[in-house]
Amino acid sequence: MKKIILGLALLLMIFQSCDSNKKASDAPKSKSISDLSIYHLPSKWTNQDGKDIQMKNMKGKVLVMVMIYTSCKSACPRLVADMRNIESRLPKDTKNVEFVLISIDPKVDTPERLKAFAKENQMEGDQWTFLRSSEDNTREFAAVLAVNYKKISPMDFSHSNIISVFNNVGELTYQQEGLNVNADETVQKIIEEAQKS
Amino acid sequence: MLKRTIYMSLFSMFIAASLWAQNSKMVLVKKGAYVPLYGTVDKKPVTVNEFQLDIYPVTNAQFQDFLKKNPEYSKAKIKGIFADKSYLSHWESDFSYGKNNLSNAPVTNVSWFVAKKYCECQGKRLPTLDEWEYAAMADEKRTDARTKESYTKYILSWYEKSKTYANPVGQTFKNYWGVYDMHGLVWEWTSDFNSIFLSGESRKDKDTDKNLFCGSGSVNATDLMNYAAFMRYAFRGSLKAKYTTRNLGFRCAKDFK
Numbered sequence: 001m002k003k004i005i006l007g008l009a010l011l012l013m014i015f016q017s018c019d020s021n022k023k024a025s026d027a028p029k030s031k032s033i034s035d036l037s038i039y040h041l042p043s044k045w046t047n048q049d050g051k052d053i054q055m056k057n058m059k060g061k062v063l064v065m066v067m068i069y070t071s072c073k074s075a076c077p078r079l080v081a082d083m084r085n086i087e088s089r090l091p092k093d094t095k096n097v098e099f100v101l102i103s104i105d106p107k108v109d110t111p112e113r114l115k116a117f118a119k120e121n122q123m124e125g126d127q128w129t130f131l132r133s134s135e136d137n138t139r140e141f142a143a144v145l146a147v148n149y150k151k152i153s154p155m156d157f158s159h160s161n162i163i164s165v166f167n168n169v170g171e172l173t174y175q176q177e178g179l180n181v182n183a184d185e186t187v188q189k190i191i192e193e194a195q196k197s
Numbered sequence: 198m199l200k201r202t203i204y205m206s207l208f209s210m211f212i213a214a215s216l217w218a219q220n221s222k223m224v225l226v227k228k229g230a231y232v233p234l235y236g237t238v239d240k241k242p243v244t245v246n247e248f249q250l251d252i253y254p255v256t257n258a259q260f261q262d263f264l265k266k267n268p269e270y271s272k273a274k275i276k277g278i279f280a281d282k283s284y285l286s287h288w289e290s291d292f293s294y295g296k297n298n299l300s301n302a303p304v305t306n307v308s309w310f311v312a313k314k315y316c317e318c319q320g321k322r323l324p325t326l327d328e329w330e331y332a333a334m335a336d337e338k339r340t341d342a343r344t345k346e347s348y349t350k351y352i353l354s355w356y357e358k359s360k361t362y363a364n365p366v367g368q369t370f371k372n373y374w375g376v377y378d379m380h381g382l383v384w385e386w387t388s389d390f391n392s393i394f395l396s397g398e399s400r401k402d403k404d405t406d407k408n409l410f411c412g413s414g415s416v417n418a419t420d421l422m423n424y425a426a427f428m429r430y431a432f433r434g435s436l437k438a439k440y441t442t443r444n445l446g447f448r449c450a451k452d453f454k
Contacts, residue, residue, distance in 0.1 A: 035277035143309060143391050143438030144278065150392035 037170035038144060043137035045102075048114040048130040055170065058129075061098045062193040063166040064186075067147045069105035069157055070117040078179045079161055080121055086163070087127065089187045096168065096197040097190060099123075102141060103132040104149045104157055146175075165189050168197045221259070221319055223249040224375040225453060226332050229340060233330060234426040245331040250324060251448035253303075253366040253377055254385060255315060257294040260304035263315050264292055270311050277439075280308035284441045301365040303383045303446035309438040312386045316449035323388035324450035326433070330426070333380065335373035349421045352380045356428055362444045384432060386447040393434040 033039050039056035046052055066083055068076040080101070087099055101123075103109035109117075114130035133141070142149055149159035163186060165174040174189040226249070230242035264271050271291040275284055285306050289295020294304075307315075309323075316322050324332070336342035343349065355361065362383045369381035379385075436445075 037278065040276050040278055139389060139391070140310075140313070140438075146391075146437050148391045148393060148434075150389070 039170040043133055045131040045133045046111055048111055048118050050111040060168050061096045062168055063098050063100055065100045065164045067102045067104050069103055070109050070113055075161055086183050086187055094194050097194050098129055099127055100129045106132040167193045222252045224252055226250050226374045231331050243327050245327050247453040248328055249451040249453055250332055250376055254446045254448045255304050256301045256366055257298050257304050258300035261294055279310040281439050281441055299365055302363055303366055305362050305383055305443050305446045306441040308441050309386050312447040321449035321451045323386055326387040326389050329387045332374055332376055337370055340373050343422045349425050352425045355381045383444055383446040390433045390436055393430055
């Protein structure tokens, strides 16, 4: 009897030791999802309509992603312009491509603010998604995109200017670095990936 | 009888809990401010709030325990997005660091994702870059020994030594806060390692580089101190979250409540 209780107590300890270890196994188990897919990320995000989503909810779509913050005055407007430019260059009949803008300033960039930003920048179509999450999740997602950022004053961040393309199973397939760069290759890559969908 | 079994189970839980606690002793690092090498506008001091920090880096034995409880992070099961191919490559097998590694040597060849997860599973987190740098500028006696030439020389001489990663934890010096091995053993992950710019995206950072590389011929204590810090920042700046290298480990931190 004693031994059983002791065993139970120890077992309890083991199960309690890490309550977050369930998260990783929540990831989709489908075989078509490779090791390198962002669908494995358990983080939860909120879009400009206040709806909660996870990366795996965008499964089946080619994702074009960039990290910005809406109060940014210097680089982001150009990054956003680059995104719009890329979007406008895709053939009209291109399907299954989602443009995703992720905030690195989740405190300021509430869903309402993201919605307003989308409107100001004429990015209100279904193909535009704006996301925010906790600072921790944002830091982690930036790590996945190899985007570096730092808050350098109460108002400003410095951040990498990288536009990333993910294929329809969530693998990073192409990155465009810099501002106002020639986007030919990026556009080509998106079209290629979209045709596979 | 029932009373006894309750006592017994309470006792065993107590033992287990204290063993667990022993795995990861922490000390308090008091609030203060420091001027980091990079990342502030106008070189203003950054305030670091009171926090708790592990006394030692996480060891092979501790990490082995973690893997047994969280097998999805073992070499065989880890997802490629979370760690590159050299993840735990010096270990003998999936769940054993083997005979060639000391149980109390720091675990290395771990990615940022896994280090972060490890700390979360202990109810902790990785220290921020500022917290790490702040705690690491203390020598045995002072909270900020950066301007002491012998201190900076010690750090720089370690950067030249090879294979210190195979040493046990706790054999360098105990600093003012009661923390060991901030220098002299392994490099360590920080939560916001990806907040560094050395590629010239921020003009302010670039100026610092210019000062370092194109400064005047004389090298004073401040230059040496900056040089040592520059090495760490440059190293962090070169990392990606899934990278694993033999000389890079980690320890955990916690908010002070």
